[in-house]
Amino acid sequence: MASKLEIAREKKVLIQSFPKIQHIENIIKRICKMNTNSIQISVLGKLERMDLDPNYGNSWLDLKRYCDNELKLSSNFGIISNPEIGTIFIAGFLAPLFLQEINKKQIGEMPTAIFGILRGLGIEPNSVSRYLKTLNKNNFLLIVRGNKNELISLEDNLKK
Numbered sequence: 001m002a003s004k005l006e007i008a009r010e011k012k013v014l015i016q017s018f019p020k021i022q023h024i025e026n027i028i029k030r031i032c033k034m035n036t037n038s039i040q041i042s043v044l045g046k047l048e049r050m051d052l053d054p055n056y057g058n059s060w061l062d063l064k065r066y067c068d069n070e071l072k073l074s075s076n077f078g079i080i081s082n083p084e085i086g087t088i089f090i091a092g093f094l095a096p097l098f099l100q101e102i103n104k105k106q107i108g109e110m111p112t113a114i115f116g117i118l119r120g121l122g123i124e125p126n127s128v129s130r131y132l133k134t135l136n137k138n139n140f141l142l143i144v145r146g147n148k149n150e151l152i153s154l155e156d157n158l159k160k
Contacts, residue, residue: 042092080108
């Protein structure tokens with residue numbers, strides 16, 4: 001059997017915390033204008049925070065529509081109740097991982113799941129802890145995965 005060395009593009013992750021989901025909406029619009037092919041996006045936020053915003057009413061369906069239409073994250077969406085953070089929503093490429101069931105319980109509902117998922121993306125433990133604290137303080141997390149060059153370009157674009 002012949003073997004061949006395959007060179008895959010290395011995936012990197014950019015994570016950033018924002019106090020308002022509208023900031024994430026603006027960044028996603030910029031990402032869409034960059035015309036990148038391999039960038040994947042997820043947004044994580046507490047539902048308790050959404051109750052404070054009159055745009056979303058009391059319906060998670062309104063939030064799902066917002067994620068579909070405004071955030072362009074129509075492929076995956078879910079709501080989970082995490083014992084450490086509370087009720088959160090997840091939209092985008094990470095949603096299937098959070099919603100995957102093990103022994104009739106979603107992974108995202110397990111006590112250290114969010115920490116483990118972010119660590120699995122390669123984020124340092126201290127950074128993960130810091131981001132989870134901001135999430136717990138009702139900030140939103142934007143998680144972007146792509147190849148190194150695209151993420152460097154995205155970071156440069158965000159600084160403008």
